[in-house]
Amino acid sequence: MSDRRPAADRPRRAALDVLTAVRADQAYANLVLPQVLRKHGLAGRDAALATELASGAIRMRGLYDPVIDACLTRPRLQEQVRDVLRLGVHQLLSMRVPDHAAISTSVDLVKASVGRGPSGLVNAVLRKVSTRSYDDWVDEVAPDAKRDRHGHLAVARSHPRWVVDALAEALAAEGASDELDALLTADNAPPRVTLAARPGLADVTELEAVGGTRTTRSPYGVVLERGDPGSIPAVAEGRAGVQDEGSQLVALAMADADLDGRDEQWLDLCAGPGGKAALLAAIAAQRGAHLVANERQPHRAELVSSAMRAVPDGTVHVLAGDGTRPPWVPGTFDRVLVDAPCSGLGALRRRPESRWRRAPGDVDVLVGLQQVLLDVAIDSVRPGGVVVYATCSPVVAETTAVVAAVLGRRGDADEVARFQLWPHRDGTDAMFAATLRRRPLG
Incomplete structure (x- = not known):
């Protein structure tokens, strides 16, 4: 045989x-x-x-x-x-x-x-x-929904129980506890491929011409209905990139926040792998501003540099440095984005394995780092400048609690705007962003 x-x-x-x-x-x-x-x-x-x-x-x-x-x-x-x-x-x-x-x-x-x-x-x-x-198998293997709703949903919608609990807390903070099943269901739907046309380098009409449909919130976003994004010339050349609309909106929150005085020096404190930084750099180039894109890990800093290949020379400086120990002078920047390392529980649609790799203790460790990075961001911006703190997580401990803890002990900055996006409502990753303004002197 x-x-x-x-x-x-x-x-x-x-x-x-x-x-x-x-x-x-x-x-x-x-x-x-x-x-x-x-x-x-x-x-x-x-x-x-x-x-x-x-x-x-x-x-x-x-x-x-x-x-x-x-x-x-x-x-x-x-x-x-x-x-x-x-x-x-x-x-x-x-x-x-x-x-x-x-x-x-x-x-x-x-x-x-x-x-x-x-x-x-x-x-x-x-x-x-x-x-x-x-549905029959769910009835067979999941806990009874009336006795243990979260346990039932953890099996029926295939999320670890602690993740279900954390997402339920985040929704409850908005008075939306009844949306939990819809959120978990949305996490299991394959995400749409969304592109960002980097202004001054590409236009949304170029992306529409290859089968895209404009997004409803970001003026630079186009949903690709079919095909390989890597085969699109604008993407291959770095004039556009694959980027969830939620991520685009975070970058725009930083770029478009009201600002008094000069608007010349921008900082992306945690820039890897470079999608938000590339969009910011394109906007900065149009406004005559300069962006420092900082990333701690050298290999991710290389990805940031690659994302900048179409940006005009002199617009961006990519730095491989520890964001908790910055080399620049405090108060250097007019705008700062801190897209902090987080649990990633807002991007479960596109990272199917991440829900099984995270543990509750990970959040505790990340929260300490997130607070340090937000402190550095506020120190790095001048009085009157703006900071956007963002996470790809809706978890309360990583979002509003971090902002409250940092602002509560500083006394020199105020929260002026905030948004939380959701897959089941907005069709985006569950991005959180809070805009802070450092108080002017005197």
Whole structure:
């Protein structure tokens, strides 16, 4: 008998490669996916299928794993077999793939990637899964919604329980507790690809011409309805970039805040990987201002420099430095953006693995850093200048609580504006931004 393993179809094999890299190598799905697609020569519909399979299986494992476990006669599984089952369950419960196709392709996939041994188990488990709908399985494996609403939603919408609790607190702070299920559901929807036309370098009409639709809030945003953004000349040349509309609005909050006096020196304190900095640099160039884009990690500072390749010379200085120990003189800048390192719980749509990698203790550590960085930002701006504090997280501890703590002990700055965006309301990442003004002297 031949030991040769049968071939699996390329999109499913590519999706399994992504799951393996995320699990075994702690890779980020959005970064490893393009490499895997190139490796398997996938484009168009095949690339879209591989993307949906991988992202969906990673995102929804909080539901799929209990479903798989409910169908097992023995509790332990090889990790790669579980990955194959996650892909199969995603097809059965969340995609329009016929049951027979989802099961047979999963059996072929485990034969090709692991061997013939687990093929019978994969077949049996997926056949059991196929006997019930998504909602029926939720009723089977999730806690009772009336007795434990957050526990039910944690399984039904595949979020860690502590994340559900933190997002519920953030919504409750706005009097919107009834929107929790809508938010968690939106976190599981694939995000739209949104582009930013960097002013003076590209115009939104150029991006509309390749199949884009203008965003409703940012004057520079265009939603790409189809195609590869990297193939668009403006993106390839750095005149435009892939950037969520929420991130664009954060940059605009800094650039457009009312300011008295000079408006010449701008600072992006935590600039990596460079999307907001590139938009700010383009705006600064039009206004005759200069931007310092600071990033602590050298490899991320290189990404910032790459993002600036189309910006006029002399507009930007990219600095690889520790934002908590800045080399510049206090009061140097007129405008400062501190897009602080955060839990990233506002961007769960586009980072499917992040919800499983974060822990409650991470927030406690980050809050201390966020407060230090906001202090530095206020010190760095002149009296009368403005600071925008932003996070890609709606968590109260990282947003309003940080601003309140810093302002409460300083006495030399005031909050003048604030916004919180939400995926389920605004179609953006859950970006938070607070605009502060340093009090004039005297």
